[in-house]
Amino acid sequence: MTLNPTRHIATQHVWGLTGGIGSGKSTVAAMLADLGAVVVDADALSRGLTAVDGVAMPSIAKEFGNAMVLADGSLNRDSMRALVFHTPAAKEQLQTLLHPLIQEAIKLAVAHAFKQQGASHVVCDIPLLVESAHWRQSFNTIWVVDCDEHTQMDRVVARSLLCAAQVTAIMANQTTRTQRNAAADVLIYNQGISLEDLRHSVQSVANQLGLS
Numbered sequence: 001m002t003l004n005p006t007r008h009i010a011t012q013h014v015w016g017l018t019g020g021i022g023s024g025k026s027t028v029a030a031m032l033a034d035l036g037a038v039v040v041d042a043d044a045l046s047r048g049l050t051a052v053d054g055v056a057m058p059s060i061a062k063e064f065g066n067a068m069v070l071a072d073g074s075l076n077r078d079s080m081r082a083l084v085f086h087t088p089a090a091k092e093q094l095q096t097l098l099h100p101l102i103q104e105a106i107k108l109a110v111a112h113a114f115k116q117q118g119a120s121h122v123v124c125d126i127p128l129l130v131e132s133a134h135w136r137q138s139f140n141t142i143w144v145v146d147c148d149e150h151t152q153m154d155r156v157v158a159r160s161l162l163c164a165a166q167v168t169a170i171m172a173n174q175t176t177r178t179q180r181n182a183a184a185d186v187l188i189y190n191q192g193i194s195l196e197d198l199r200h201s202v203q204s205v206a207n208q209l210g211l212s
Contacts, residue, residue: 013140021167022151023146023147028188035202037119038122042127051074054075057069064093067079106124147189153171
């Protein structure tokens with residue numbers, strides 16, 4: 001656990017949380033929620049944008065064709081995943097379309113957490129936080145959950161239907177471990193420790209930052 005003390009004094013506590021696939025980021029998010037933070041899940045918001053009647057779907061149909069739309073009007077995730085994996089230009093096109101919508105959805109969710117839910121701390125769980133320069137200035141504190149690549153691989157293969165090659169491809173599309181860790185104000189090392197030890201590390205830092 002590493003804590004950079006220079007960037008987290010603010011009147012509103014909005015933390016960014018990220019980590020590579022299989023790092024345990026979602027587990028840490030749940031622990032912060034248990035401590036009283038409101039968690040905004042960027043992946044869940046993104047899925048909502050591309051669900052039935054999702055606001056992104058008309059633009060996706062226009063840009064990529066009806067083959068990317070299922071009969072119920074939601075995104076054909078398998079087809080889109082295959083397209084962006086093999087076609088970098090399509091990936092960039094999809095990101096250009098979705099990222100502003102996701103950013104706006106996150107802003108609205110954060111505002112709702114403070115105004116309607118009375119939150120003192122909001123945690124934005126964003127898998128690609130470091131990859132987007134937009135987010136760096138949006139948070140008082142950036143948390144990164146870290147483990148080595150072999151541990152990532154073992155965890156994801158064990159919990160999913162993905163094979164090692166598919167996990168490797170996903171990891172290759174994320175920023176490097178070194179780059180991710182360099183962005184951290186709080187670095188949580190989640191490898192070779194028990195769940196209780198992880199919880200203790202998370203609670204210790206959260207308490208230092210005013211969440212208890």
